[in-house]
Amino acid sequence: MTVRTDLLIVGAGPTGLTLGIDLARRGVDALVVERADGLFPGSRGKGIQPRTMEVFDDLGVLDAIRAAGGSYPVGMIWQDGKRVGEHRMFDPAEVTEDSPHAEPWMVPQWRTQEILFGRLEELGGQVAFGREVVGLTQDEDGVTVRFPAGESVRARYVVAADGGRSAVRRAVGIGMTGETVDPSPMLVADVRIAGLDRDNWHIFPPHGEGDGFLAVCPLAGTEDFQVVARFPEGASVDVSLEGIRKVVAARSHLAPDDVTEVRWASGFRPRAALADRFRDGRVFLAGDAAHVHSPAGGQGLNTSVQDAYNLGWKLGAVLRDGAAAGLLDTYEEERRHVAADMLGLSTSVHRGEVRRGEATCQLGLGYRESSLTKETRATPGAVRAGDRAPDGNLDGVRLFDAFRGPHWTVVAVGVEAPVVPEAVRVVRGRALESYGCGVFLVRPDGYVGWAGDQTAGGLGYLGRFGGR
Structure with missing residues (x-):
């Protein structure tokens, strides 16, 4: 029997469950499969960094995470x-x-995964346990993944979230380069x-x-x-x-x-390793399948969750909103260098060269050099295109409340807000010191994609993503 789906996610750890949640709320047909018979039982990745707390806020699990830890x-x-x-x-x-x-x-990792799993089921998603990948082939139209009892899944895309010993990564022949940390x-x-x-x-x-x-x-x-x-x-x-x-x-x-x-x-x-690339055709690597960290500094789980958060909105835009498939090329472009930086940070913390602090919180990570980033202002302010969009209160509206959900958001500070598609949320106000003056198009993953002094150019940019 062959099951057909838009997306197959291999692995029900924090990475796979996060991606499953993000796609379920976008109405994307996705299936999560897991080799084990149940969720991971240990505490291993117990630290949730501030940036990941913001991600969990958007995904609707923050209250449960706070209550559990x-x-x-x-x-x-x-x-x-x-x-x-x-x-x-x-x-x-x-x-x-x-x-x-x-x-x-x-929060112990096992509890984080229980919360994510519960949220996935709440949104109508599912995990098929006891499904070990034993083979994979891909062509121009999709990927066929095989399991031991002869079943298979045919998907338009596959995401390997199956850990440091990823069977999917080995199946597509992507190597990892690394070192022994200790x-x-x-x-x-x-x-x-x-x-x-x-x-x-x-x-x-x-x-x-x-x-x-x-x-x-x-x-x-x-x-x-x-x-x-x-x-x-x-x-x-x-x-x-x-x-x-x-x-x-x-x-x-x-x-x-x-x-x-x-x-x-x-x-x-303890070791540190980075996949030589994060994509092979229609197969993507995320989480530990793409990068393996020392546990010191709590960067592994958090970097993994944010891989899924970056990839989720892009898959949604291509599979549901009509965006060009080339958008998916930006996943590796944006995330591989971040993973490399976080690997270096984890190793430095493990060896006692760097303290846990501002860098390990991951709030300063961004995509200023990404091909998706467009900064058009003559004199950019403190927040630039490519940066994390900070929280704040703009004329009585809390920005993180406005960002919450699988949509784009326009933040217009001190200038006229553009007329945008109904699916795009608009927040406008006279002044917000942390942003400065201008129009900011905030991506579904909470980063500023485009920034301008006026609205001109913003609608053309937004149209690349299907208008959402």
């Missing part, structure tokens, strides 16, 4: 069973009118622990040369702790209950029996 606790350094000092994991930041989310929000193996596990408070991220530095550190972080919104431990180069990582009890007892003042349960555990070696 909490802020990061202050690090507490232990030595010989005594508290010896505090460690701030992040440079402090303040909420401002244009940036309503200042610091990362902690030769020492690491353990990450979700456990139940007695004898530690939940007010701090507990840090146990190495006792001596050759020892590894131990960090035990209470997972917001749960009764669990996330254990992270580093081991000497060449050591094996035991992810059993007894193995984790042994390392916790050896590196802290806790007794082995204080670790009462292991709910999920994994061993890994």
Whole structure:
């Protein structure tokens, strides 16, 4: 049996679910398939950066994400069973009118995925679990993907969101170039622990040369702790209950029996890798299938979600709104250099060269050099075409409220607003300091696509995308 769909998304992690949500709200026929029998069970990517919080606001899951998590606790350094000092994991930041989310929000990855999955189902989308890709062929009209029991899916486009060992990436022959970030193996596990408070991220530095550190972080919104431990180069990582009890007892003042349960555990070696390209014909790579990060700095999941957010509106414009297929070329153009920059940042944070702060929040990322970006003002202001469109209040209208949804938005500050198609939202006002004066066409993913002193030229630009 062959199922037909406009888009097949392979992988039901944060990337695939985000893309599924974005396309479902645009009325695009999309199917998500997942190799496993259920959603990922671990906490791994637990940090939601401020820019991703803005994305989740637009996708309708922000309230659930906020309710499911909490802020990061202050690090507490232990030595010989005594508290010896505090460690701030992040440079402090303040909420401002244009940036309503200042610091990362902690939500275990499994819970983030449950929330995204629930939103996808609410919008009428679905995930087919237990579907492992075993073959793929493509031609000028579409892609055929095969599964073990002989079923297949025929789609106009395929998005590989199936992780660092992506079967789809291998099937189309795209390589990855990378490096070992740290030769020492690491353990990450979700456990139940007695004898530690939940007010701090507990840090146990190495006792001596050759020892590894131990960090035990209470997972917001749960009764669990996330254990992270580093081991000497060449050591094996035991992810059993007894193995984790042994390392916790050896590196802290806790007794082995204080670790009462292991709910999920994994061993890994931190590495950084970038796909040689993000597209092969009708197949796109997104998330870990396109870039693999060290977990330090919380950039992997967030960069992945924003891959999907960038690709989603473009697929929607081509598949539903009549935009030219060439628009899809800009996905790799815009996202591959961002992924490369974030890989460098993750590696620098892992090696202690850079602190978690403004750069890791991802609010400063943009597309000024993109071929989609048109800045036509004689004297651009603080916000330029290609930049993230900040929040703000324009004559009583909150901009993020106006942006929310799968549409384009016109922001006209101090000038006459253009007459635009009904699907485009218009916000106008006399003055907004963060923007300056002018007309700003804000893309569905919250970036300024076109900026001008007057409306001339804006409608021609908007027409490239089907008028939405």
